[in-house]
Amino acid sequence: KMENKIKTLEQGKKIYPEVKFLTYRDRKRILVTGGAGFVGSHLVDRLMMQGHEVTVVDNFFTGRKRNVEHWVGHENFELLHHDIVNPLYIEVDQIYHLASPASPPNYMYNPIKTLKTNTLGTINMLGLAKRVRARLLLASTSEVYGDPEIHPQNEDYWGHVNPIGPRACYDEGKRVAETMCYAYEKQENVEVRVARIFNTFGPRMHMNDGRVVSNFILQALQNESITVYGEGEQTRSFQYVSDLVDGLLALMNSNYSMPVNLGNPDEHSIMEFARIIRSLVGGASEIVKNPAKEDDPRRRKPDISRAQKYLNWSPQVPLLIGLNKTIDYFLNELRRSRHSERN
Numbered sequence: 001k002m003e004n005k006i007k008t009l010e011q012g013k014k015i016y017p018e019v020k021f022l023t024y025r026d027r028k029r030i031l032v033t034g035g036a037g038f039v040g041s042h043l044v045d046r047l048m049m050q051g052h053e054v055t056v057v058d059n060f061f062t063g064r065k066r067n068v069e070h071w072v073g074h075e076n077f078e079l080l081h082h083d084i085v086n087p088l089y090i091e092v093d094q095i096y097h098l099a100s101p102a103s104p105p106n107y108m109y110n111p112i113k114t115l116k117t118n119t120l121g122t123i124n125m126l127g128l129a130k131r132v133r134a135r136l137l138l139a140s141t142s143e144v145y146g147d148p149e150i151h152p153q154n155e156d157y158w159g160h161v162n163p164i165g166p167r168a169c170y171d172e173g174k175r176v177a178e179t180m181c182y183a184y185e186k187q188e189n190v191e192v193r194v195a196r197i198f199n200t201f202g203p204r205m206h207m208n209d210g211r212v213v214s215n216f217i218l219q220a221l222q223n224e225s226i227t228v229y230g231e232g233e234q235t236r237s238f239q240y241v242s243d244l245v246d247g248l249l250a251l252m253n254s255n256y257s258m259p260v261n262l263g264n265p266d267e268h269s270i271m272e273f274a275r276i277i278r279s280l281v282g283g284a285s286e287i288v289k290n291p292a293k294e295d296d297p298r299r300r301k302p303d304i305s306r307a308q309k310y311l312n313w314s315p316q317v318p319l320l321i322g323l324n325k326t327i328d329y330f331l332n333e334l335r336r337s338r339h340s341e342r343n
């Protein structure tokens, strides 16, 4: 039986998405840390289709092999199971440094590990960038602004972060990661780019990572109560993942080295999100108020004039279109998991 299986695998040739042909001169060797995660895997798709050589490094804490499975075996693609807290010696031209848990339940699950990944892990990637003279882009976050006192947030704002609160392992980890980038730039001439990413959603988001978009869509699809934390008056501004990927590519390949906000300024209260998602999904979910979360930022909206000015970038995908694509993805995931439960 086993023999039969091996034969079919050998006979069935794998079909890859189409990649552009790049000459040796234009083709870059690009490392994506955290490339098996939500954002990373979309970035990998784009870089691969552009014809580059892509190496993904991931410890699969929150990432999944399935997110990049369609590239495994392709001659331009490599997947390394590696934890960036440990040194890494490879040769590359560019580093997109995305490895870090990103949703509050994930980064709070093991705060010490979150700190190690963002500090030791970032030092290692900067050490690598220094040795091979690669440019490094850090995936930072709007969380560096903490619970902001100015609105909307621009890049000159220094932030309002509780250094010992439950979110500190992530917020302060990313803040010191930014500090490290500019220290390596000044002291060692490493070329750095810093993207301050605001809330992002889309297909391949983790179903159970506890973020608001995934929670609300799943709850609505399963006719469960939609759980708003607190009164639902806090606001967020959500960008669709393809817009973020456009922004990351534009920033990496620009001449601009100061931090840049990447987000969609389309701001809604969490209660509005609950209503929007319920009406898109249909169904009869009730919206219930749960206790508020500690240190939950009350308002968040990016000022994107810097990205518009230096990158000529602004988000293109409207919220409702992005949400519909995400709902379709979750619907398929639910069907898939029901199917595998039955078999």
Ligand code: NAD
Pocket (backbone or CB within 6 Å): 033, 034, 035, 036, 037, 038, 039, 040, 057, 058, 059, 060, 061, 062, 063, 064, 082, 083, 084, 085, 097, 098, 099, 100, 101, 102, 103, 117, 121, 139, 140, 141, 142, 196, 197, 198, 199, 200, 201
């Ligand atoms: P994700 O959890 O889907 O991806 C993170 C990836 O990093 C996962 O594949 C995980 O396995 C990997 N990883 C974690 N620790 C690692 C380690 N020590 N060594 C190697 N790999 C490790 O999250 P995401 O939403 O794709 O976020 C990607 C990046 O963007 C993160 O740095 C995050 O902080 C940042 N960001 C995301 C958002 C958002 O809304 N999604 C917002 C702001 C910033």
Ligand code: UDP
Pocket (backbone or CB within 6 Å): 086, 087, 088, 089, 090, 123, 124, 125, 126, 127, 128, 129, 130, 131, 132
């Ligand atoms: N490092 C790495 N890959 C490399 C070069 C360095 O992982 O290709 C790590 C190395 O383990 C070191 C860190 O990056 O701890 C910082 O490197 P740097 O050269 O700045 O520091 P040093 O080696 O001088 O302590």
Ligand code: UDP
Pocket (backbone or CB within 6 Å): 103, 104, 199, 210, 211, 212, 213, 215, 216, 227, 228, 229, 230, 234, 236, 270, 293, 296, 297
């Ligand atoms: N939230 C909510 N219900 C949920 C999950 C989240 O009301 O089931 C709220 C959360 O309190 C926060 C906002 O939605 O105010 C965004 O939360 P998320 O965890 O997605 O991201 P954050 O911006 O807080 O990192």
